[in-house]
Amino acid sequence: xxxxxxxxxxxxxxxxxxxxxxxxxxxxxxxxxxxxxxxxxxxxxxxxxxxxxxxxxxxxxxxxxxxxxxxxxxxxxxxxxxxxxxxxxxxxxxxxxxxxxxxxxxxxxxxxxxxxxxxxxxxxxxxxxxxxxxxxx
Numbered sequence: 465x466x467x468x469x470x471x472x473x474x475x476x477x478x479x480x481x482x483x484x485x486x487x488x489x490x491x492x493x494x495x496x497x498x499x500x501x502x503x504x505x506x507x508x509x510x511x512x513x514x515x516x517x518x519x520x521x522x523x524x525x526x527x528x529x530x531x532x533x534x535x536x537x538x539x540x541x542x543x544x545x546x547x548x549x550x551x552x553x554x555x556x557x558x559x560x561x562x563x564x565x566x567x568x569x570x571x572x573x574x575x576x577x578x579x580x581x582x583x584x585x586x587x588x589x590x591x592x593x594x595x596x597x598x599x600x601x
Contacts (some may be wrong), residue, residue: 484531489588492581493524493546499574500553507565516556522549523581536596540589547585554578 480542500520507513529543544576554575561601 467540484528486595487527487531487588489543489581489585490524491525492577492584493550494576496550496553496578497521497524499577503566503570503574504560507560508543509563509565512556512559512565516553516560517555519549521558522546523553532580536592540592542595543585543589543592545564546573547582547589550578 481487497520500516504513505514526542526546526549530539530546533539533542557571557575557578558565560566561568566574
């Protein structure tokens with residue numbers, strides 16, 4: 465049994481979801497997205513703000529899209545895309561912190577939240593791949 469983020473069991477997550485809305489990784493990505501929108505709403509650097517909002521929207525959106533395609537291969541591919549968007553968002557957050565668009569404290573808290581989410585994503589992807597190897601579709 466693999467655990468992460470305080471008692472989240474990937475094996476249990478693997479077998480106990482019926483829609484993408486049931487997934488902790490999707491729920492957490494949604495919360496990160498909302499937080500990005502909230503902390504960037506006053507930012508006058510529209511290019512960076514829009515890129516950050518796009519990256520944050522891409523995180524839960526790709527989880528949902530991959531899930532709805534109903535193949536393990538597509539789901540795993542979209543999980544990786546979602547995880548990549550998280551890396552993109554972290555980079556953009558470092559820029560926003562450096563430019564003083566976001567306070568260092570709030571920005572670093574969000575960066576750390578994204579890192580925890582990315583770790584959970586990687587573990588979920590690994591569990592999904594193992595499940596796919598055991599039960600190919």
